[in-house]
Amino acid sequence: MFFIAIGVLFIPLVFQYSATNETLQPLNGVFEKTDTLQFSIPSWKNKKWQENRELLIKNNLKIKPLIVRIGHELDYRLFKEYHMADLLIGKDGYLFSKSWSNAKCCANNLNKDSLDIFIKKLATLATLLEKKGKYFKVIIPPSKEELYANKLPLLYTLDNENSDYTLLKKSLANNKIAYWDLLSYYKVIDDTARFPIYSKTSAHWTTYGAHFTLLKLLNDMSVFFNGDMPNLAVKSFKKEKFKGGDGDHEQTLNLINRIDNKDFLYPAYKIDSSKNKTFKPKVITIGDSFYWALKSCWMLPYIYKKDSKYLYYFSTVYYNNDYTKSHSIDSLNIVEEIESCNAVVIINSTHNLNGFPYGLEKKIDELILALK
Amino acid sequence: MVFSSVLFLSVFLPCFLACFYLSPQFLKKWIIVFFSILFYAWGAPVFIFFLLGSSVLDFFISKNFEASNPFRKLSLFASLFLNVGLLCYFKYVNFFVTNISTLGEYFSFNEIAFKEVLLPIGISFFTFQKISYAIDVFRGENKRLTSFLDYLLYIIMFPQLIAGPIVRYKDVHLQIKNFSSNNFDQKLQGLYRFIIGLSKKVFIANTFALIVSQINALGLENTSSAEAWLGALAYTFQIYFDFAGYSDMAIGLGLMIGFKFPENFNFPYLSKSISEFWKRWHITLGSWMRDYLYIPLGGNKVSTKRIYFNLVFVFFISGFWHGANWNFIVWGLFHGLFLVLERLFLSAALKKMPVLFQRFYTFFIVIIGWVFFSMDLETAFVFLKKMFAFSSLNLELSISVKSWSLMLFGILFSFIGFNKKTELFLNELPFRIANLNTSQTLVIFPVFLFLLSMATIWIMNSGFNPFIYYRF
Known part of the structure; x- marks a missing residue:
């Protein structure tokens, strides 16, 4: 018995020298990286080398992903405890973002006065864009916290008439800006959809959920451009376990077993780009992470012009044909980009408005002046 | 290195136990001492020499504790002076200098400039064990250890080296002397x-x-x-x-x-x-x-x-x-x-x-x-x-x-x-x-x-x- 227990102590070492890097599923999220410190007499004397070795052993053991997942699994299943900063466990296994839940019920991030000033300017910009034949739309997808408010812990279900979302809606309406508040639209879809449009265990809408907005937006844009745009149509749907961002909260929890075991739907599309549908607009999209699910259909490069861009939080620039590389907004001549584009779309979910409009307010005067 | 660390549990302990149980009886004490030195040197790389050096000195001083030796009292005094002195120096000199300096400042003297002395890990524990050895042998309660390996084993055995229990010499001297594989049944x-x-x-x-x-x-x-x-x-x-x-x-x-x-x-x-x-x-x-x-x-x-x-x-x-x-x-x-x-x-x-x-x-x-x-x-x-x-x-x-x-x-x-x-x-x-x-x-x-x-x-x-x- 004694030697069996000693054998157990040897497992990490055995694993270290026998397992390949692919043996275990790596951990998701950001982890402390420890660089190797070369041995030297001074580093040994001041214990820096020993401390580095201890950290290396602790952080780089090949068995660590398994160990971490076992620990997280036990904590989650036994105590509903999780090792993730911005997370909230709701009813029926729903996971929410704590900060977004807070923004829904209790906390204000937006300042009404400065928001009103910005939205007024945005209205001017929208008018100028339309005058120049450019498409403009503000899209507000509901956050999961808004759509499934009944699944939130009791404390977060309070209604907040002064939430960021309400302030934004009011300000947009007062300034007659064309915007889509998709909350009621998604409530109807949710009542009838047989597959998740928002996953129980992700922060965002699913690929399937985003698909409705994608089609809605492209149809609207196509009408605006007289039906000249390539047409996106569904070829088929594929049932699968979630992939990518459809379980992002859950993936970052680093558990062994899935929490949400449902099937998810993944649409496959076809493009109709026949003779009269060859106009590919240059689209500048400004927004938050809800855009990633729109992009994940990988169809936008066939519909949008090559030099269309996505300005993530108005800080990082992604090109329509290559999402692997990003650039800083400072590298972009934003006035030139807006002047040369055919469409501007702002997409921002209901409760992720902390920091909105992310620096656009500093450029908007310049844009108005240029378009005038 | 603490016992509740990944390094100890996943590397040090399994390696030590494997070496210990696989080695022949005559090597087992050496294995314990060797791993104890590694254990201490890991956390106190410079002080290991101080610990080993002072142990050598102590061991030789303790040879004079026998009743017939005319220098036994002097030797005991030397041993106590050495151990208590080292403890006072490493553990208390910062305290005394800081307090004297503060008191001096109160009476408008300049602050005393000094380089802070680092504390060797476990010094309070192994010093007490060394004193215990010296006094027990001096009192004749237990015979002194004739082998330096045994003495070192008593002082630096890693399980109790840095945080006790404080093992008095009388508690283990027979176990060290009669160390055999029969002791492993527990x-x-x-x-x-x-x-x-x-x-x-x-x-x-x-x-x-x-x-x-x-x-x-x-x-x-x-x-x-x-x-x-x-x-x-x-x-x-x-x-x-x-x-x-x-x-x-x-x-x-x-x-x-x-x-x-x-x-x-x-x-x-x-x-x-x-x-x-x-x-x-x-x-x-x-x-x-x-x-x-x-x-x-x-x-x-x-x-x-x-x-x-x-x-x-x-x-x-x-x-x-x-x-x-x-x-x-x-x-x-x-x-x-x-x-x-x-x-x-x-x-x-x-x-x-x-x-x-x-x-x-x-x-x-x-x-x-x-x-x-x-x-x-x-x-x-x-x-x-x-x-x-x-x-x-x-x-x-x-x-x-x-x-x-x-x-x-x-x-x-x-x-x-x-x-x-x-x-x-x-x-x-x-x-x-x-x-x-x-x-x-x-x-x-x-x-x-x-x-x-x-x-x-x-x-x-x-x-x-x-x-x-x-x-x-």
Whole structure:
């Protein structure tokens, strides 16, 4: 018995020298990286080398992903405890973002006065864009916290008439800006959809959920451009376990077993780009992470012009044909980009408005002046 | 390197045990010494030479302790001077220089410029063992060790090297001399004991430590009375499970390699008086102080006033031994004061009270004592003021279900030995478990294996693993 227990102590070492890097599923999220410190007499004397070795052993053991997942699994299943900063466990296994839940019920991030000033300017910009034949739309997808408010812990279900979302809606309406508040639209879809449009265990809408907005937006844009745009149509749907961002909260929890075991739907599309549908607009999209699910259909490069861009939080620039590389907004001549584009779309979910409009307010005067 | 670290559990311990059990008998002592040197050198790379050098010197001085040697008294003095001198230099010189400098500044002298002296890990523990060896051999209670390897084994055996238990020479000299493979029949018991200690440390002490750190993070100004009490209570249990857990691990490791170290804790929070507390808390320090300080000062065979002085003096030294700071001195004197008060009248008064009240009194005094122990003097007084202001009963900490469950288990475990029978049963538990029949072992062994695996998982998963007694 004694030697069996000693054998157990040897497992990490055995694993270290026998397992390949692919043996275990790596951990998701950001982890402390420890660089190797070369041995030297001074580093040994001041214990820096020993401390580095201890950290290396602790952080780089090949068995660590398994160990971490076992620990997280036990904590989650036994105590509903999780090792993730911005997370909230709701009813029926729903996971929410704590900060977004807070923004829904209790906390204000937006300042009404400065928001009103910005939205007024945005209205001017929208008018100028339309005058120049450019498409403009503000899209507000509901956050999961808004759509499934009944699944939130009791404390977060309070209604907040002064939430960021309400302030934004009011300000947009007062300034007659064309915007889509998709909350009621998604409530109807949710009542009838047989597959998740928002996953129980992700922060965002699913690929399937985003698909409705994608089609809605492209149809609207196509009408605006007289039906000249390539047409996106569904070829088929594929049932699968979630992939990518459809379980992002859950993936970052680093558990062994899935929490949400449902099937998810993944649409496959076809493009109709026949003779009269060859106009590919240059689209500048400004927004938050809800855009990633729109992009994940990988169809936008066939519909949008090559030099269309996505300005993530108005800080990082992604090109329509290559999402692997990003650039800083400072590298972009934003006035030139807006002047040369055919469409501007702002997409921002209901409760992720902390920091909105992310620096656009500093450029908007310049844009108005240029378009005038 | 602490026992509850990934490096120790996943690399050092398995490698050591493999080398130890696979090596022939004549090499086993060498293996222990070699790994002990590695263990100490890992955390104190420069001081290992100091430890080895002073041990060589001590060993040769101790050759003169035999009754026939005319220089035996001088040699004892030299040995004590060497060990106490080194302890004073490394542990107390910063304290004295800082205090003299502060006092000097008060009288408009310039601040004393000096380079801070670094404290070698475990110096308080191995110095006491060296003194124990010198005095026991000098008194003729036990024969001196003729082999330097044996002497080194006694001083630097890694299980007890940096945080005790303080093993008096008389406790182990026969075990060192008669070291043989027959001593390994308690290895399973040792393993169980080690796992119990590791569990105490990782699951319970670290949970209480998290509460303590959360309350410390609030800042003294923002701490409510309720939070101050929670903090004091959490520290009370943290230090117990931290130190008792470490002692269990040390005793367990000792048994695995054929040594039986003395017990260090026996349900101290069940004590009915402070004097009983010191028979149950850090028992090996208490025994050492009694044998090598209190009795040489005259013990109980002196006048009543002198006894009181001796008690206070011993506890002053005990406090100062824990750390070179005024708060440790006050903590020691605080306990000494209650020992004197108990001798004067308190003990007689308490005996007329229900046992529950006696236990409550002791626990209360101990909690107050830990406040002095855990923070500098100025902060301690402000903290105590907060505790007794009862101004705000707000508890704004978020404590998870897991933490509450583990803390409740810890509290329950601290008070479970409520009568002699239960106490004895629990103290003998590792021995009883190790001697179960095969079918019973098949049930109990997986439980311990599970605890060992879980503790390792917790350590790997968490960056929070403080150890209080490591700094002494």
